[in-house]
Amino acid sequence: MDTQIWTLYLCFWLAVLGAVLGSFLDCAVSRWAEGRPPFRGRSRCGACGRVLGAGDLIPVFSFLLRRGRCRYCGERIPADCLAAELAGALALACAGRRFGFTPELGQWLAAAVLLLALSLADGFRRVLPDRLLVLLAANRAAWFFILGQGVREALDAAAACAVPAALLALVLLFERLSGRELMGGGDIKLLFVLALYLDWAELLLALLAACLLGLAWAALAGKRRGAAVPFGPFLAAGAMTAVCFGGPVLNWYFGLF
Numbered sequence: 001m002d003t004q005i006w007t008l009y010l011c012f013w014l015a016v017l018g019a020v021l022g023s024f025l026d027c028a029v030s031r032w033a034e035g036r037p038p039f040r041g042r043s044r045c046g047a048c049g050r051v052l053g054a055g056d057l058i059p060v061f062s063f064l065l066r067r068g069r070c071r072y073c074g075e076r077i078p079a080d081c082l083a084a085e086l087a088g089a090l091a092l093a094c095a096g097r098r099f100g101f102t103p104e105l106g107q108w109l110a111a112a113v114l115l116l117a118l119s120l121a122d123g124f125r126r127v128l129p130d131r132l133l134v135l136l137a138a139n140r141a142a143w144f145f146i147l148g149q150g151v152r153e154a155l156d157a158a159a160a161c162a163v164p165a166a167l168l169a170l171v172l173l174f175e176r177l178s179g180r181e182l183m184g185g186g187d188i189k190l191l192f193v194l195a196l197y198l199d200w201a202e203l204l205l206a207l208l209a210a211c212l213l214g215l216a217w218a219a220l221a222g223k224r225r226g227a228a229v230p231f232g233p234f235l236a237a238g239a240m241t242a243v244c245f246g247g248p249v250l251n252w253y254f255g256l257f
Helices: 002-033 060-066 079-099 103-125 130-146 151-160 162-178 184-196 201-218 231-254
Strands: none
Touching: 002 079, 002 231, 060 079, 060 184, 079 162, 079 231, 103 130, 103 231, 130 184, 151 162, 151 201, 162 184, 162 201, 184 201, 201 231
């Protein structure tokens, strides 16, 4: 019982931290997408230019209390602000539930924040910046040594890389035969980086979850068939889903054989 209470306490504060980081990253990435310095200047309303006060910047609650509108001019606040805050809160809380007070939690908190930044960049600009991908890979490399991992984990990563390698071959073949782009190069790079974190089964589950989430979102958003959809956010969500909830699913599946 004490363990459950401490886990709930951890998840609550991680959710708060995730919402704050989600708000910060949404602001920074939106500025970057517009060609402005991402970390310079006060937060302002995009419509009237009014500097926002502390009461306007409380993650999630400010958006809900103001019903998604600026309190100064009444213009709608972009929904991506709320989405980023909720995504950050959910990702960090789920990581806390999965790993608890263990060293692995540090690795996945950093990974979740970087995946959120990548998702926002892909949503705003349809690009997964190489710098963020390198940081995501460097985070795994650093924790590889911090956690004292060795040959077994290195072999798992090498085996997992077969998944994006096989997918890359299929994508190139399809694009050559059809003459149109099927999957962006950034998505393939992200899959290779995720292979450093997940074993081959988790990576396949992450890819399946990403496809299902992407199809569901496209259907709910009313996207036409063949319309371009940023896949990075769904790969990130699929990876977090696989690592936080994939264990029981994979155990059930492999138990069938």
